[in-house]
Amino acid sequence: MSIKTLELISTTENGVELISYVALPEKATNDSPVPGILVAPEWWGVVDHPKSVAERLAKAGYAAVAMDVYGEGKLTTEASMANMWMEQVLADQDMLMNRCRLILNDFGDQLGVNGDNLGAIGFCFGGKVVLDMARVGMPLKAVATFHGNLAPKQAADDKFNAKVLVAHGGDDSMVSMDAVEDFKKEMDNAGADYSVDVYEGAKHGFTNPHADERAAKNDIDLGYDEKAANDSWDKMLDFMKANLG
Template sequence: MKKYLTLMFVLGLIVFASCKSKSEQTPKSNEVSEELPVEIKGEEVIYASDSTNLKGYIAFDSNATEKRPGVLIVHEWWGHNNYVRQRADMLAELGYTALAVDMYGDGKLAEHPEDAGKFAMSVMSNLPEATARFNAAMALLKSHASVDVEKTAAIGYCFGGSVVLTMANSGADLDAVAAFHSGVQLPIMPSTDLKAKILVCNGADDPFISAESITAFKHALDSVNADYKYIAYPGVLHSFTSKEADANGKKFDLPLAYDADADAKSWASLQELFEEAF
């Protein structure tokens, strides 16, 4: 009997040691792998419509592995400059892949408001070409490995706001569109072709945007039961999201002014729009 108990004790020790060894070798199932930090990668990209060579900039988190929504950003009337690239980087930090587009061709920039006006008019007066350039950018964005092609949006500033609103009104397949200090008297007004959620953030004291055009724009949106939000910031002028607005306003004697509060609030509203849309 004593030998039997001794044998059982030894066997128990062997089993215990074996189980302990296995548990030490097997990682705990509830351990969470460490997330990599956000690593923004920005790349210049060359693309084209049928008639125009275009120079853009795409930004994304290179450490993220999951597919994410893609966002087009259309520049102010000055052209594709550092400002629109900074906004692309900001969207990439929020978890999107953002493409700052070129609507003028060859990365062309305006040095004076007269040139900017001519460049902008050349695009808005030729909607087939404007649409082709916008669609070329969208095709490039969707071809990026990081983008979920079922989730897309477009935002724009000043001239760019008018572009993205016009594209949305013409039936572009977008989940959300946001326009900042943008005119709303558009070549194509809202109709049943509109699919996107709409956000417009403007300065209430922007002299470039008439009260009549706002009324007509809202009426058109209401007539098709559009999902939209129009925000007007009291005391705020044109180009309120750009820190270069004050200098440009003085240089060219234009009613432009940066407004930090409106800038921050409009960016927060954009994030809310994307959370709802995606």
């Protein structure tokens, strides 16, 4: 399927430009809009991986946006820099959620995007971002995370309406199985519809083809796992098709 891509610039109240990356099918028009999926990247920012994810989603028939939550299009391959930026936005999670809401609204208003039929996927830090978007009641029908940080900004309650699919690596040393169990309790307490798939032997970052290179460069425990990446991607597409059409 042929696709088109563009930059989506959202400006915050204090003048920060959020430079997100949109990909959508050529066939998506105002007369025949398609469901939209927001993509929250890993802590590296809107690098090649989330852009390619948005493009893959567009080829699967969805409009997609890789969200620039850091602002000004900042990206890095240095873990220390990524960690600093991530901690800066996590220190003001209301600001982070306001930025996500702004991008969601601007994306939903794009020609060819059905703003009433939205889902979200997130990777690592981005997994936390999309779950928190659902936790604060943003209009997402379906949320999927890959090797996501599952810790809540605030615990899910009756505002949580999204269905959830979690893909977790069995050998993830950054998000423990205890954290997964805590997440399950949180979802159960909120009455949420969720499922958790554990991919045995997969490490943190298992969907990112650059994970091994980043691990070596930064001395952190990441690893690409092609089978887990492909299996979890296919399950996510089935999940989105079931919930967004």
